[in-house]
Amino acid sequence: ESVLTQSPDTLSLSPGERAVLSCRASQPLSNDYLAWYQQRPGRAPRVLIYRTSYRATGIPDRFSGSGSGTDFTLTISRLEPEDFGVYYCQHSGTSMFTFGGGTKVEIK
Amino acid sequence: QVQLVQSGAEVKKPGASVSVSCKASGYTFTANAIHWMRQAPGQGPEWMGWIYTDSGKTTYSQKFQGRVTFTRDTSATTVYMELRSLTSEDTAVFYCARSLGWFSDWGQGTPVTVSS
Numbered sequence: 526e527s528v529l530t531q532s533p534d535t536l537s538l539s540p541g542e543r544a545v546l547s548c549r550a551s552q553p554l555s556n557d558y559l560a561w562y563q564q565r566p567g568r569a570p571r572v573l574i575y576r577t578s579y580r581a582t583g584i585p586d587r588f589s590g591s592g593s594g595t596d597f598t599l600t601i602s603r604l605e606p607e608d609f610g611v612y613y614c615q616h617s618g619t620s621m622f623t624f625g626g627g628t629k630v631e632i633k
Numbered sequence: 634q635v636q637l638v639q640s641g642a643e644v645k646k647p648g649a650s651v652s653v654s655c656k657a658s659g660y661t662f663t664a665n666a667i668h669w670m671r672q673a674p675g676q677g678p679e680w681m682g683w684i685y686t687d688s689g690k691t692t693y694s695q696k697f698q699g700r701v702t703f704t705r706d707t708s709a710t711t712v713y714m715e716l717r718s719l720t721s722e723d724t725a726v727f728y729c730a731r732s733l734g735w736f737s738d739w740g741q742g743t744p745v746t747v748s749s
């Protein structure tokens with residue numbers, strides 16, 4: 526199964542700036558079931574994007590996902606103060622589910 | 634609305650077992666699998682396995698195979714996770730999550746501390 530590597534480890538940006546988070550798979554993913562989650566301290570993760578590019582219910586349109594094969598991206602078009610936290614990508618395979626190591630987004 | 638409510642924090646000694654429950658509401662319990670994740674302090678979530686809530690069929694990550702058991706009670710719309718032979722590495726927050734092919738809804742997490 527693919528290993529998911531996220532970069533950068535940390536992003537420190539100001540409100541209004543654009544954030545681009547990368548998730549790279551060690552081999553082409555078997556399907557498009559790549560999701561992105563946001564986790565704030567002390568809270569459970571919440572899904573932002575599923576199946577690579579679909580926004581989950583209630584997620585603002587400043588969040589978008591794209592990619593295929595081995596390279597996937599989460600873009601936050603204009604950062605809001607509440608967007609701080611750790612972001613994880615995750616792939617659902619046939620019998621294995623894997624998470625990336627996370628990117629921490631800090632708001633300056 | 635969909636809710637997954639987990640049981641409370643646990644403190645266990647090394648070698649002991651822990652059981653965590655996850656009560657589902659707001660949807661048809663048998664329609665979706667429930668997955669379990671472990672998240673150690675400062676780390677990302679780690680997938681442990683899943684249970685089909687209709688049949689009770691389970692699949693476990695190789696890492697936890699032989700040490701974990703998932704069960705469900707359809708009348709109580711509750712899934713249970715038992716983890717045995719605890720070590721300090723199991724000091725973590727454990728989450729259940731509903732799967733639609735991705736983890737659409739999560740429980741609030743159950744902290745488990747393993748300490749002598």
